[in-house]
Amino acid sequence: MSGTGAKAGRRDDIVAVALELLDAHGLPELSMRRIAGALGMQPSALYWHFPDKQTLLGAVAADVLGAPEASGPEALALDLRDRLLGRRDAAELVSSASALGHCRIPHSELLRSAALAAGADDARAAAAASAAVLYTLGWVLHAQQRSVAEALGAASPDAPEPAPYADGLELILGGL
Amino acid sequence: MSGTGAKAGRRDDIVAVALELLDAHGLPELSMRRIAGALGMQPSALYWHFPDKQTLLGAVAADVLGAPEASGPEALALDLRDRLLGRRDAAELVSSASALGHCRIPHSELLRSAALAAGADDARAAAAASAAVLYTLGWVLHAQQRSVAEALGAASPDAPEPAPYADGLELILGGL
DNA sequence: ACCTGAACACCGTTCAAGT
DNA sequence: ACCTGAACACCGTTCAAGT
Secondary structure (H helix, E strand, C coil): CCCCCCCCCHHHHHHHHHHHHHHHHHHHHHCCCHHHHHHHCCHHHHHHHHHHHHHHHHHHHHHHHCCCCCCCCHHHHHHHHHHCCCCCCHHHHHHHHHHHCCCCCCHHHHHHHHHCCCCCCCCHHHHHHHHHHHHHHHHHHHHHHHHHHHCCCCCCCCCCCCCHHCCCCCCHHHHC | CCCCCCCCHHHHHCCCHHHHHHHHHHHHHHHHHHHHHHHHCCHHHHHCCCCCCHHHHHHHHHHHHHCCCCHHHHHHHHHHHHHHCCCHHHHHHHHHHHHHCCCCCCCHHHHHHHHHHCCCCCCHHHHHHHHHHHHHHHHHHHHHHHHHHHHHHCCCCCCCCCHHHHHHHHHHHCCC
């Protein structure tokens, strides 16, 4: 599920188990000690495979993002949104891993190409791709943390309804 | 600097000192123990003023955001961007505090009103305001963590140049 | 009303040493 | 090559008790 597909190995076991723990308990509970515990090893053993926790989380984020196959700009943005929505706390994970340079979002480059193919010039394609990715990440981040906030009963009663995802995306990708 | 302006009080001292520590050492170093230490008090004393760390950070975030006075949509977006760029790690602070419901971004509502005043209908105004805020937060987040990453020498050499802020904003607010 | 002191249950990371 | 065991230097939070 992670690399370009090959002999699994201990490193991929670690990423797989981290993903399970993420789904089961969320990002705040995802500690090195818990990952190690779930694998029956010592926390220190993880440091043979990864230099630090951030790098390990980057590998998990890359797994969440996968290899998108969609080809139109809107389809790529929706693919990204759906992958993020599909896993617990994925927006926060990906957002911080990508900002820190520990994972790459393949949708970015694909979106840029798709915009070029649709006839946009270089600057316009780059702006649209970057805005679409940042908007999507932000939108899902907000949605996921909103849902955890109200699950905790801390439903701030005056919080305004977020605008629908598609409306914002349309503004960004509208001119194709 | 924080509330609507009144008798300071211990609570505002805490927020002010937290802001100084944020500027001086960054968000990862901003612990309850350090804030308390800088005030010459025990960490547990902070819990008389705030129920938990997230709430305290929410108050700090509100202080960073302030009370914007700009009135056009673009001016409001730029005001938000500049406030975030003006303080260390501010984008991450505000992004997570606002997503968790511990602070409000006043620019959101003002942007919506400004879009309405510029002739947009309700749905369009809401979409533009939300997209502009999410885009701005994401753009600055990326910029700030990029700069910390390369300060640490971890300058990922293949990281693509981010598109200029104004280009993306133009896509979102272009139709006024 | 506001704070101390001590404790609880954790963290990420390093490093010598084992196999 | 891969992992253990123990340690270091921290965390956020709770709570009885003080003034």
